[in-house]
Amino acid sequence: MRRRIQPPVIPVSEQSSDIQLLHAVAAGDTAALRLLHHRHAAWLRARLRRRCADPDVVDAAIQDTFVAVWRDAISYGETAADPAAWIWTIAVRRLVSALRGPAHRWLSGSADEIPDIATTPSAEELVLLGVEHGALGPALDRLSPELRSLIEATALDGLTVREAAKLFGIPEGTAKTRLMRARIRLRELLA
Template identity: 50%
Template sequence: MTVLSGQPPSDAELLASIRAGDRAAFELFYRRYANWLVLRLRYRCADPALVDDVVQETFLAVWRGTAHYRDQPTGEVAGWLWRIGSRRLIDALRGHGARERLARLLTRYRPRDAPSAEEQVLLAVEHGDLAGAIERLSPELRAVLQATVLDGLSTGEAAVLLGIPAGTVKTRAMRARRQLRQELT
């Protein structure tokens, strides 16, 4: 990395140096954009630990070269970095969301003194056939269950993926939960 006429290096110069393995260039790039990216991601996610992980993953992708900036007159490095970070945040939130949606799916409508949904599922797996119950769902119900629970997509994302209205996704998800509940209890 060369500094001409006392001016700090441009983003493009820093990225070229980073591609060549220059740690000092990477540290300067990180100091230039890390706080900005953290603040921006915190507007999208209230979990500071998750935001910190996403920022780390974003800069790791830059350092490893898995994210490539193409010098284009209309593109800015900040926008490029934001796209990487926001996509990684969406992926992380989908992972968190899928686990939370599955927990809500399993515990919904349970009487207070009844065994938890997790206990019922474990008993059903032990004494029943969870895979068989899912397999016995109609293809439409199984597709919605796959998209919303297993893949962690939102109702809107599942609707686009499956080519059906969002209301239909909700209805089919409700029917799939009801049918699984009946077969596994």
């Protein structure tokens, strides 16, 4: 694992911001990663459980998320999205990847198989897979990070505009304007 040489990092504590923790993780501080996990794993689990009924898949996605945070914290810049939004984007992608795995036979099973309740996808799982692999996925990828994260939080995660604004630390009016811009741009890209 290649890490860029960083300036000395101030020791992390419970009072450290998420950005400070990400910088410490980028410098190889495992205590900072533990703090990030402690802060974010519970709400990630709650949100991912609304998308996938299988707790093992959710747990695997969360574990993979924090492995990715450890590996990619160096690429997180202060001009990027809010750290929680950045972590959420990783988590959703890890969930979709986990759903594509061999344990989910409904993705590659034969037509004559009788679906098992335990492996039948939920509507949310199908939507996530459609977003990732349909026309919407590439269109979302072409949006700027602040527009993409806001539209994903409201349209895919079911947050209200007020909740999304709070999550990203922006005024509600700014969130509404960005959502309007995101919808207009998505219409253009999908036309």
